[in-house]
């Protein structure tokens with residue numbers, strides 16, 4: 076089964092949800108003419124990293140964003156992995172991804188677990204409490220956000236529960252572009268899954284972002300990659316390839332989870 080993906084590598088207007096919604100609406104309108112099955116947006120696409128103004132600009136309960144992407148998904152009959160947004164909750168603001176299917180139904184949500192101290196996330200945001208598993212096009216998928224890709228054990232927990240495609244949404248800065256490419260390829264190889272990674276383009280008052288959205292196949296080959304400019308990256312993925320690679324080198328059967336847990340417990344007991 077093949078699935079056509081479009082990653083919208085947007086430049087994000089700093090702290091301006093109205094303008095960002097206009098951009099996303101326009102881009103989705105344009106790209107829908109190519110009939111993608113799944114459209115992916117970057118991290119914090121409504122506000123960017125305007126963290127000091129979250130009181131003003133974060134989305135109360137994610138209500139506005141959910142309604143916005145549900146409407147677009149339904150009217151263009153396309154699945155949307157809607158990057159992430161700053162969401163106000165009872166326990167503070169979370170960095171939250173929503174997923175809408177072709178009928179405009181929210182089929183998943185995930186809030187970033189690992190907060191990135193280098194960009195002050197820990198001062199303004201609360202970590203998520205749930206996993207990022209969801210089903211799209213009859214395929215088990217996982218979604219994580221930016222810094223999360225530095226934590227292979229978190230992604231592994233999703234993969235052992237059957238995920239075949241990993242969506243990564245990001246605002247990854249240019250100085251660490253080489254980490255971005257290497258970490259994404261490593262996550263694909265070690266989990267024998269497709270990795271669909273949508274980064275933002277452009278800059279904000281503190282950072283220049285890397286772009287280079289990319290799609291990696293389960294053998295670790297990069298099958299599509301953007302440059303640093305705003306653009307839409309298109310790719311076709313074939314799920315048969317996941318099954319073939321997993322059959323050829325059966326890492327999920329060969330892994331020794333109980334030994335890892337015992338070794339870690341032992342270490343913790345001693346330390």
Ligand SMILES: O=C(O)CCC(=O)C(=O)O
Nearest residue numbers: 191221222246247248251
């Ligand atoms: O891990 C990194 O180098 C970048 C992470 C990041 O920019 C983020 O999580 O927003």
